[in-house]
Amino acid sequence: MRSSATQILVEPHEQLTAHRIDQLRALFDHEYLTTHGEWDLEQPYGYAPHDVHLIATAMGAVVGHVGWAKRVITVNGQEVTIAGVGGVLVSPAGRGHHLGQQLMEAARQSMLADPDIEFGFLGCAESVVPFYASSGWQRISAPERWISREGRAISSPAGHPLFILPVHGNAAEWPTGEVDLKGRSW
Secondary structure: OOHHHEEEEEEEHHHOOHHHHHHHHHHHHHHHHHHHOOOOOOOHHHOOOOOEEEEEEEOOEEEEEEEEEEEEEEEOOEEEEEEEEEEEEEOHHHOOOOHHHHHHHHHHHHHHOOOOOOEEEEEOOHHHHHHHHHOOOEEEOOOEEEEOOOOOEEEEOEOEOEEEEEOOOOHHHOOOOOEEEEEEOO
16 A cells, blocks of 8 residues: 555544445454444443544545544643544554554644644553554653443553653643543543
8 A cells, every 4th residue: 555545634624424434344344343342332341432534535446544523621620621542443444554654643733724723642552552543642650530431430550651742831841640531431
């Protein structure tokens, strides 16, 4: 797959067509069907849905995705407006061409269009920390609270991978203390 043949589209959640939803379902089910079951647009694998989808296509096929949703969270009781990022996936055909980094940059650019978003925010597995760090995200250490995929309140101590991306703010402005997502993670 040549990167010049790839397009990255910004599609608001409410404007996704039935065809696009089917393409996204195929992308996610190819990767996760056997381990996580069928993908659901409104609650992907039990996580929060996205407001904006960055979709990479090549010759009409969806080969990558990043989603984000705007939310006001609290950090040590202080409100922070974030774009919570999730659904980061590149198909096997799209891997090895820096498509993931291109999608992350497109997500950052789309966040800039909303003047209220102070930071991008995501949590991830330790195995993908190098990818997010190489995409310009900054790791933070903080305890975190969120609603689990099963609907339970969960708290975790500092140490698991959390990342921020300054959008209309700078990293020094990120408050220290417990992060409360005020809902499900992405």
